[in-house]
Amino acid sequence: MRALAFGLAIAMLPLAAGADTIFLKSGGELSGRIVSRTAATVEIDVGGGQIGVATSTILRIEEGRSTLHEYQDRAGRIAPGDVEGWVALAAWASSIGLGAQATEAYHRALHAAPNDPRANAGVGNVQVGGRWVTEDEGYRAQGYVRFEGEWISPAEHEAILRERALEVQQERVHQAEAKAHEAQVRAEEAEARLAEAEAQKADAQAASEGLPLWYGWGAGPVSWSNDSIARQPMVQQHPLVTPR
Amino acid sequence: MGTRFLVAVGALLLTAAAPAPTVDEIVARNVAARGGKPALSAVRTVRMTGRALGGPGREAIVRREVARPGRIRTEFVFQGTTGVYVWDGTTGSRVSPLDGSLEAEPLPAEAAALSAEQADLDGPLVDWRSKGHSVELVGSAALPGGAAHELKVTLETGVVRRLFVDAATGQVVKTTSTRTVRGHETEFETLYGDYRETGGVSFPRSIEIGARGRPQRMRIVVESVELNPKIDDARFALPR
Numbered sequence: 001m002r003a004l005a006f007g008l009a010i011a012m013l014p015l016a017a018g019a020d021t022i023f024l025k026s027g028g029e030l031s032g033r034i035v036s037r038t039a040a041t042v043e044i045d046v047g048g049g050q051i052g053v054a055t056s057t058i059l060r061i062e063e064g065r066s067t068l069h070e071y072q073d074r075a076g077r078i079a080p081g082d083v084e085g086w087v088a089l090a091a092w093a094s095s096i097g098l099g100a101q102a103t104e105a106y107h108r109a110l111h112a113a114p115n116d117p118r119a120n121a122g123v124g125n126v127q128v129g130g131r132w133v134t135e136d137e138g139y140r141a142q143g144y145v146r147f148e149g150e151w152i153s154p155a156e157h158e159a160i161l162r163e164r165a166l167e168v169q170q171e172r173v174h175q176a177e178a179k180a181h182e183a184q185v186r187a188e189e190a191e192a193r194l195a196e197a198e199a200q201k202a203d204a205q206a207a208s209e210g211l212p213l214w215y216g217w218g219a220g221p222v223s224w225s226n227d228s229i230a231r232q233p234m235v236q237q238h239p240l241v242t243p244r
Numbered sequence: 245m246g247t248r249f250l251v252a253v254g255a256l257l258l259t260a261a262a263p264a265p266t267v268d269e270i271v272a273r274n275v276a277a278r279g280g281k282p283a284l285s286a287v288r289t290v291r292m293t294g295r296a297l298g299g300p301g302r303e304a305i306v307r308r309e310v311a312r313p314g315r316i317r318t319e320f321v322f323q324g325t326t327g328v329y330v331w332d333g334t335t336g337s338r339v340s341p342l343d344g345s346l347e348a349e350p351l352p353a354e355a356a357a358l359s360a361e362q363a364d365l366d367g368p369l370v371d372w373r374s375k376g377h378s379v380e381l382v383g384s385a386a387l388p389g390g391a392a393h394e395l396k397v398t399l400e401t402g403v404v405r406r407l408f409v410d411a412a413t414g415q416v417v418k419t420t421s422t423r424t425v426r427g428h429e430t431e432f433e434t435l436y437g438d439y440r441e442t443g444g445v446s447f448p449r450s451i452e453i454g455a456r457g458r459p460q461r462m463r464i465v466v467e468s469v470e471l472n473p474k475i476d477d478a479r480f481a482l483p484r
């Protein structure tokens with residue numbers, strides 16, 4: 001795996017030479033490394049995935065040194081066992097919105113020092129019973145259940161299932177003009193539980209959709225995760241650089 | 245049971261012993277706490293920058309520009325992408341790479357309504373009657389930071405917000421609203437804190453948003469506030 005990662009890192013080196021910002025006619029911006037250009041499309045790696053941009057939507061492209069490029073330079077100068085270096089790099093990456101790189105750097109720190117509290121917190125780990133566990137395991141340990149991408153209390157979970165079962169039942173009653181029975185509600189509950197299993201498959205996609213409300217600030221994205229960027233496999237799955 | 249809770253209950257009991265203030269008194273106190281009506285009216289535009297923190301690996305740079313009358317632009321910078329969300333007082337647009345859009349498109353209805361609401365530089369309590377809102381004092385609430393007056397604010401649009409005004413400071417410290425998410429009625433709460441003055445007007449520097457009873461939270465930390473910067477009208481519209 002390391003050899004594969006090293007190969008990928010080497011393969012990406014020529015791409016690191018181009019650091020660009022694409023200014024869209026719509027007013028948005030994309031900053032990273034352009035990895036390919038055709039007459040119709042420009043493909044840019046923003047560090048959390050690659051985005052294909054139709055040239056017809058591009059106002060202009062400015063070549064320059066992107067923060068992603070700087071991250072790679074800095075990462076290349078940090079030794080594998082330099083915990084302080086990786087933690088500092090992660091904090092810097094996070095502060096400029098490079099979430100994927102921050103996570104990567106924290107993982108590097110964790111690799112060197114598995115119990116480092118900053119690195120653990122940086123990747124979302126929490127302490128349960130004196131040991132570090134993932135954020136999800138932490139919520140589970142607190143009694144929350146995952147439902148459609150959200151961690152909620154068992155009581156709320158049950159309430160949602162009941163509501164949905166009732167809605168389905170009421171709809172059927174309405175259509176068939178028949179009376180509803182408690183037994184049927186229970187059957188619908190079981191049905192809803194089965195449906196939950198399917199809903200959980202969509203968890204990864206829905207994981208960041210729980211807070212679309214930006215009350216107190218203004219509008220913002222509905223989805224907020226690297227997954228919403230990556231149309232192709234995430235670059236962060238492989239080291240962007242090979243540390244010395 | 246924490247000390248802060250006991251203090252809050254004590255403060256609530258003291259508040260309960262005193263005659264309940266009227267809505268107008270609470271609003272006047274809030275306006276005064278924010279810097280007073282003249283200072284608020286003197287703000288024609290405001291620009292804020294800060295960070296949105298949504299958990300590990302999710303820290304974004306956020307910018308917000310608001311201008312009279314009722315216009316707002318927010319930007320969200322994350323992982324090499326910059327999303328822009330604008331409301332020009334009548335219509336809203338967005339280019340939101342994280343939502344898969346690189347071209348300008350209309351703001352979804354809920355985001356548009358939210359933008360229109362946030363574009364009110366003074367907030368819903370200032371001149372609420374002339375804005376067509378209604379405000380009703382529901383009672384007192386014991387919040388972790390102390391007792392608060394709970395106001396039910398029905399906006400001119402019919403949307404209901406509950407505002408909790410700190411009894412001691414007069415600042416809004418919490419709002420709640422209910423919305424239906426995937427068919428389930430969910431109460432969202434927004435906590436405001438770290439009020440600081442800029443040019444004689446106070447702004448919350450910490451805004452925390454989450455659903456009641458759920459552990460995940462998003463926090464916005466406002467790092468800078470600039471009053472009356474020159475903002476081109478064109479910034480509140482996106483080319484289509």
